[in-house]
Amino acid sequence: MSEALVNFLQQLVNGLQLGSIYALIALGYTMVYGIIRLINFAHGDVYMVGAFIGFFVAGWLGEAAIIPALLLAMIGAALLGVTIERLAYRPLRSAPRLAALTTAIGISLLLENLVRLYVGPNFLAYPEMIKRVNHYFGGVLISNVYMIVFGTAIVLMAGLQYIVVKTKAGKAMRAVAFDKDAARLMGINVDGIISLTFALGSALAAAAGILVGITYGRIDPYMGIIPGLKAFVAAVIGGIGSIPGAMVGGLVMGIAEQMVVGYISSSLRDAVAFFLLIIILLIKPTGLFAEFTQEKV
Amino acid sequence: MLEIKNLDVYYGAIHALDHVSLSVQQGEIVSLIGANGAGKSTTLRTISGLIRAKKGEVIFEGQSIAKTPPHKIVEMGIGHVPEGRRVFARMSVEENLELGAYIRSDKAGIKSSMQEVYDRFPRLFERRKQKAGTLSGGEQQMLAIGRALMSKPRVLLLDEPSMGLAPLLVKEIFNIVEEINRDQGVTILLVEQNAHMALSVASRGYVLETGRIVLEGAAKDLAANPEVQKAYLGA
Ligand SMILES: Nc1ncnc2c1ncn2[C@@H]1O[C@H](COP(=O)(O)OP(=O)(O)O)[C@@H](O)[C@H]1O
Numbered sequence: 001m002s003e004a005l006v007n008f009l010q011q012l013v014n015g016l017q018l019g020s021i022y023a024l025i026a027l028g029y030t031m032v033y034g035i036i037r038l039i040n041f042a043h044g045d046v047y048m049v050g051a052f053i054g055f056f057v058a059g060w061l062g063e064a065a066i067i068p069a070l071l072l073a074m075i076g077a078a079l080l081g082v083t084i085e086r087l088a089y090r091p092l093r094s095a096p097r098l099a100a101l102t103t104a105i106g107i108s109l110l111l112e113n114l115v116r117l118y119v120g121p122n123f124l125a126y127p128e129m130i131k132r133v134n135h136y137f138g139g140v141l142i143s144n145v146y147m148i149v150f151g152t153a154i155v156l157m158a159g160l161q162y163i164v165v166k167t168k169a170g171k172a173m174r175a176v177a178f179d180k181d182a183a184r185l186m187g188i189n190v191d192g193i194i195s196l197t198f199a200l201g202s203a204l205a206a207a208a209g210i211l212v213g214i215t216y217g218r219i220d221p222y223m224g225i226i227p228g229l230k231a232f233v234a235a236v237i238g239g240i241g242s243i244p245g246a247m248v249g250g251l252v253m254g255i256a257e258q259m260v261v262g263y264i265s266s267s268l269r270d271a272v273a274f275f276l277l278i279i280i281l282l283i284k285p286t287g288l289f290a291e292f293t294q295e296k297v
Numbered sequence: 298m299l300e301i302k303n304l305d306v307y308y309g310a311i312h313a314l315d316h317v318s319l320s321v322q323q324g325e326i327v328s329l330i331g332a333n334g335a336g337k338s339t340t341l342r343t344i345s346g347l348i349r350a351k352k353g354e355v356i357f358e359g360q361s362i363a364k365t366p367p368h369k370i371v372e373m374g375i376g377h378v379p380e381g382r383r384v385f386a387r388m389s390v391e392e393n394l395e396l397g398a399y400i401r402s403d404k405a406g407i408k409s410s411m412q413e414v415y416d417r418f419p420r421l422f423e424r425r426k427q428k429a430g431t432l433s434g435g436e437q438q439m440l441a442i443g444r445a446l447m448s449k450p451r452v453l454l455l456d457e458p459s460m461g462l463a464p465l466l467v468k469e470i471f472n473i474v475e476e477i478n479r480d481q482g483v484t485i486l487l488v489e490q491n492a493h494m495a496l497s498v499a500s501r502g503y504v505l506e507t508g509r510i511v512l513e514g515a516a517k518d519l520a521a522n523p524e525v526q527k528a529y530l531g532a
Pocket residue numbers: 308311313331332333334335336337338339340
């Protein structure tokens with residue numbers, strides 16, 4: 001293969017990995033928006049907390065404990081997400097939307113500062129949960145870390161898709177997202193389904209947090225801010241409320257970012273998201289998989 | 298089997314129901330008629346627990362349900378076909394029916410209930426893989442009724458099933474309402490602006506006017522009442 005092609009494929013591969021992580025985070029934004037029309041600005045911080053739970057579990061069980069770290073972080077973040085909804089958002093459900101949005105920002109700051117209080121403001125080196133082995137495919141580097149991170153993200157997304165499309169709980173989620181009173185008349189406990197939505201979205205974010213820790217080797221209490229914003233933009237690009245949209249939006253975001261970094265300048269890394277946001281808002285403001293176009297008012 | 302006593306319901310400052318009382322006996326079809334805005338839907342929504350009365354009682358089979366959450370009321374055996382059908386437009390006909398059986402877990406029983414719905418509404422069977430939003434108004438009404446039947450309710454609340462349908466379809470829907478009552482023994486509380494049809498299938502009726510029950514009695518007496526004829530039967 002020519003060097004230019006190898007280089008392009010390398011950027012694409014790296015972009016897919018980054019994108020799969022944005023997609024995992026974006027799913028939580030889109031599911032929560034779909035079900036209670038709230039932009040959960042604390043979601044990026046749930047991702048951060050997930051990364052820290054994984055950090056502590058590995059400190060406790062040893063570096064090889066990737067599976068317990070992943071599971072405990074997902075469970076812990078799910079409980080955190082459910083608690084946030086229960087205590088902070090549920091009481092505001094019939095209040096003006098701005099009240100819940102402001103509360104979400106408050107929760108975000110609270111989580112960042114609580115973690116900072118506990119671990120300090122600096123970067124922490126993430127445990128090396130996977131011993132890196134490099135593989136080259138026609139010159140393109142695909143490490144075992146890459147395969148595990150990308151593979152885990154894909155398996156989790158497939159699992160979510162299965163839950164939402166095939167299971168009774170997933171059907172109930174879709175029903176609640178579409179029409180809460182009609183869902184109640186089916187015998188669905190709407191509050192329970194909203195809790196479940198927060199649990200699933202938060203668990204995916206926690207997994208993303210650990211995958212990022214493993215990939216980049218460091219975490220800090222503010223690590224959720226920028227990826228949280230980018231994942232939110234990814235959800236908007238995909239069409240907020242749409243689950244396939246969040247997956248595609250995340251991948252588009254990751255690839256675009258990597259291409260810009262690879263071909264133009266790494267100083268533009270964080271600008272890509274906002275550039276994409278402007279483009280999508282100009283061309284198709286409802287996003288690629290418009291979920292809320294035919295909504296009856 | 299279902300009784301409401303002195304219900305007072307408000308939307309903010311709007312007094313939507315003012316001391317409304319009515320009862321439905323096992324096996325009956327009872328019609329609640331009234332003009333647009335009279336409070337008919339509010340009555341049904343209060344029974345289902347979607348809105349809360351400020352005062353008064355809702356009693357189902359001897360138990361007070363005025364504070365029971367809506368999903369528990371469905372489990373107790375009250376089905377509600379809401380005004381405007383409210384089908385899950387982006388889900389298939391089959392998924393809508395599955396959601397109707399949400400409170401049940403007897404797989405074989407659910408399957409046979411679904412078959413019963415398809416037997417009663419063959420058009421739903423033909424369109425079972427289609428999104429509910431692509432169905433015609435009449436088909437959506439059939440789906441809404443079929444979906445409510447999937448929970449095996451003992452009482453069915455029907456909110457204006459004839460709304461927006463062509464006369465022939467209205468007749469068909471009312472035939473089906475009578476069949477459900479006769480064959481499956483489901484007790485029915487029917488809300489309608491179409492008083493003629495509603496009184497023709499019911500044994501008893503109530504007339505609601507701006508939140509108050511102004512008349513009640515046997516359906517045929519109401520249909521013969523000059524005031525009812527003037528106000529609701531276009532005579
Ligand atoms: N969600 C609501 N908010 C405020 N007022 C409402 C609401 N729903 C109904 N109302 C008012 O309550 C009264 C009764 O409405 P409704 O029960 O829908 O009547 P009907 O079903 O007989 O047409 C009407 O005056 C209506 O405007």
